[in-house]
Amino acid sequence: MAKVYTSVQWEEMWKEGVHTGEITYDYDDVECVSIWQHPLKKGLFSETSLCPGLRIEIFNFENPEIHGCDSVDSNYRTVSLVFRSSGIWREQIFGVNEDACEQPGESYLFSFETGTREIEKFMAGRDINIRIRLEPQLLRLLSKGQEAYLPNLLKPFLETDKPPSFYQSLGKMTPAMQVALQQILQCPFQGIMRRTYLEAKTLELITLQFAQLFQDGTPYKQSVNLKKGDIERIYQARDILLQDITNPPSLIELARQVHLNDRKLKRGFHQLFGTTVFGYLHEHRLEKASQLLLEGRMNVAEVSYAVGFANRSYFAVAFRKKFGINPSDYQTMCQKKSA
Structure with missing residues (x-):
């Protein structure tokens, strides 16, 4: 007992x-x-x-x-x-x-x-x-x-x-x-x-x-019905999206490549990953940026370009929103820590 x-x-x-x-x-x-x-x-x-x-x-x-x-x-x-x-x-x-x-x-x-x-x-x-x-x-x-x-x-x-x-x-x-x-x-x-x-x-x-909650407080349930083949195609779409994060395909092109209509891709992507197709890409870019800044082999401008942000100012705003710190300050702190 x-x-x-x-x-x-x-x-x-x-x-x-x-x-x-x-x-x-x-x-x-x-x-x-x-x-x-x-x-x-x-x-x-x-x-x-x-x-x-x-x-x-x-x-x-x-x-x-x-x-x-x-x-x-x-x-x-x-x-x-x-x-x-x-x-x-x-x-x-x-x-x-x-x-x-x-x-x-x-x-x-x-x-x-x-x-x-x-x-x-x-x-x-x-x-x-x-x-x-x-x-x-x-x-x-x-x-x-x-x-x-x-x-x-x-x-x-x-x-x-x-x-x-x-x-x-x-x-x-x-x-x-x-x-x-x-x-x-x-x-x-x-x-x-x-x-x-x-x-x-x-x-x-x-x-x-x-x-994940409905307005009535019960777990949120998507109305889209995903079959096993649909799920495999959505994961395939995720992989395609991350193959070249600086030049991703459009939503229509991505859907065409995995043989889904764009509506099912959008709704299914949200069901599986809890965000939109390009919301997922955005988060991945920022996570990749934090890794590159930590490594210290690129400056902030180079990192911004490497992860697909053409506008450095927008990159700085997005990075600060996610991590609570400017990318330049983040990199400086990482360098001091490794010194």
Whole structure:
């Protein structure tokens, strides 16, 4: 039978683990990281504060056996987004959802009152997931002027910090979510660049998850019916699009090359990748630009041209919008770090 620890027992185990060196931790004003080499679990947990009202938690553990924790939630009220890469996490959230079960490859959205009792059970095996905590005031700021586009499930936060509690499973993550998730888990930066990168990717995940919701708060479902052959052609179109990012084919030409009509290509591309055809290309160009700037073999103008931006000013604006920093400043920081 799985051992379930009380919050007091968990705290005692933590203190003992720190004393014996089986648990180490480091923290500053921005990030707290704990590393476990403990009989109960091995791996790390990090919590990073991003912009005001936003933080991200990363769990990456190997659990030798099933174990649990019975505690009362002490987090102040947030909207929580979960993206689970691997492992199963069962939760009994009293008064909200007493049979919640997070599955690998799926995402979840929930919010419940401070003081809610939870019994969390961690299954044996690899457990990798990301949790984003979004405070109500930031949610209102992000949706200001566009409140009609906020999922109905979250609209009560427009009026109060303490709406009714809820727990919503949103089903399978889109490929775009999976890419962003892996980029966060494999973040190549440290210090201020790490925080900037994580903030950009966290906001991207928030956007992708909210886009998955219908106005009534249920998972969004595309009406287009994709057969296996259609899916293969759309992936083929993606590959063609990325073969020459400086001179991509038009949408009509791309559809012709993969033997689809442009309407099915557009709608199918959005279903599989969570964005438009050229939105996907735009994101890929910026990711490629960040890699080239990091390598340092080209200046900003050369990188802009190499990834298909004819206008350097537009490139700088797009790069800053995605990464929160000008490309020239980004390159300078990367050079200083490698010096």
